[in-house]
Amino acid sequence: NAGVTQTPKFQVLKTGQSMTLQCAQDMNHEYMSWYRQDPGMGLRLIHYSVGAGITDQGEVPNGYNVSRSTTEDFPLRLLSAAPSQTSVYFCASTNGGALTEAFFGQGTRLTVV
Amino acid sequence: QQPVQSPQAVILREGEDAVINCSSSKALYSVHWYRQKHGEAPVFLMILLKGGEQKGHEKISASFNEKKQQSSLYLTASQLSYSGTYFCGTEWSDSNYQLIWGAGTKLIIKP
Numbered sequence: 001n002a003g004v005t006q007t008p009k010f011q012v013l014k015t016g017q018s019m020t021l022q023c024a025q026d027m028n029h030e031y032m033s034w035y036r037q038d039p040g041m042g043l044r045l046i047h048y049s050v051g052a053g054i055t056d057q058g059e060v061p062n063g064y065n066v067s068r069s070t071t072e073d074f075p076l077r078l079l080s081a082a083p084s085q086t087s088v089y090f091c092a093s094t095n096g097g098a099l100t101e102a103f104f105g106q107g108t109r110l111t112v113v
Numbered sequence: 114q115q116p117v118q119s120p121q122a123v124i125l126r127e128g129e130d131a132v133i134n135c136s137s138s139k140a141l142y143s144v145h146w147y148r149q150k151h152g153e154a155p156v157f158l159m160i161l162l163k164g165g166e167q168k169g170h171e172k173i174s175a176s177f178n179e180k181k182q183q184s185s186l187y188l189t190a191s192q193l194s195y196s197g198t199y200f201c202g203t204e205w206s207d208s209n210y211q212l213i214w215g216a217g218t219k220l221i222i223k224p
Contacts, residue, residue: 042214043155045211090154090155101160104154
């Protein structure tokens, strides 16, 4: 049972480049979310989805897009990378909304130069 | 405004006890506790609900103090495997059913 799988694990981008962080879960969870983690800041919610075809903004959505075409996949797109987006990104899923046990992916460490 | 965790870091000898606090400026509905080891994903520990009972498993337990709007995580007779950063996620009445996370408490256990 793979759980939540994120790819890539590491990525270096140049300012202005775009890329997609992949997230897939095999637990048939309806709720999925993307967080960024910065030193001293804890986790901050970027976007979330309560089911296929439904997405919404979190606390820090600017510069990021998401889509949810299937229950399993929830990709995060950086439109035009900026150094301020240097962070560790985590994808998570739950089977009962944001207020139940979350299962996190292993994270993607992104550096924008 | 994120909840405040204290202490920011603590160093213990194996077998010692630790208490980590998570304080909110707003009325809490629930508090979620996770542990993250270096370079790994956060792992769920427990959820405490407003008006609910103190929870725990093995030697890790937590309480919810409504008067203080605070949750405390208790680690008893700490083991080397308890090392990591502990995060609390808080649910408030106006957090739109999302969690607001504290900055974390780093726990180092030495043999």
